[in-house]
Amino acid sequence: MANSKSLIAYFSRKGNNYVGGDIVNLPIGNTEVTAKKIQNLTGSDIFQIKPVKSYPDDYTETTNVAKEEQRKDARPELTETVNNMDSYDVICIGYPNWYGTMPMAVFTFLEGYDFSGKTIVPFCTHEGSGMGSSERDIKKLCPLSKVLSGLAVRGGSVERADKDISDWLKKLDLIQ
Numbered sequence: 360m361a362n363s364k365s366l367i368a369y370f371s372r373k374g375n376n377y378v379g380g381d382i383v384n385l386p387i388g389n390t391e392v393t394a395k396k397i398q399n400l401t402g403s404d405i406f407q408i409k410p411v412k413s414y415p416d417d418y419t420e421t422t423n424v425a426k427e428e429q430r431k432d433a434r435p436e437l438t439e440t441v442n443n444m445d446s447y448d449v450i451c452i453g454y455p456n457w458y459g460t461m462p463m464a465v466f467t468f469l470e471g472y473d474f475s476g477k478t479i480v481p482f483c484t485h486e487g488s489g490m491g492s493s494e495r496d497i498k499k500l501c502p503l504s505k506v507l508s509g510l511a512v513r514g515g516s517v518e519r520a521d522k523d524i525s526d527w528l529k530k531l532d533l534i535q
């Protein structure tokens with residue numbers, strides 16, 4: 360990303376979540392931890408994708424809301440927009456895998472801007488499903504963008520993922 364301006368945009372839900380077979384309380388969401396590690400390595404700007412209506416504190420209640428949003432192909436409204444999106448060449452987009460793809464708020468985000476000609480770099484955290492169909496879904500939402508190969512990190516392993524993250528960024532030629 361040496362000669363291009365880059366932005367990390369991520370969705371992450373801290374608090375009550377399911378990690379490695381247990382319900383735990385995450386002080387910082389797994390995807391947020393990963394996004395910050397990418398920021399440390401790349402020096403990118405960073406933006407959190409936040410829905411106006413936040414998800415319930417309870418994990419199971421959140422799964423019910425998320426399932427319903429996916430069924431309805433909903434586009435939850437977001438609290439903030441990126442004003443200077445035109446100035447970015449590379450957009451790293453991060454999210455938890457929710458039912459095989461991105462949370463619907465990330466669909467809202469990707470439909471909200473013109474990413475034509477930009478490079479999109481997906482990454483996700485998950486509990487076994489990896490990237491799911493998210494890369495295909497991003498390509499559908501952003502057909503005129505170059506979508507690079509994504510990185511999937513196990514939620515329970517984010518604190519140990521530094522090498523995986525830097526290897527991936529090097530492989531994509533985004534850092535040296």
Ligand SMILES: Cc1cc2nc3c(=O)[nH]c(=O)nc-3n(C[C@H](O)[C@H](O)[C@H](O)COP(=O)(O)O)c2cc1C
Pocket residue numbers: 370371372373376377378385387388389390391418421422423425426454455456457458459460484485486487488489513514515
């Ligand atoms: C609503 C919901 C649905 C989920 N669906 C999946 C799934 O289909 N596959 C999977 O591997 N993990 C799934 N997970 C687990 C999350 O992807 C995982 O906990 C992730 O690291 C959470 O990231 P966050 O803390 O940044 O929100 C789900 C979690 C939630 C809350």
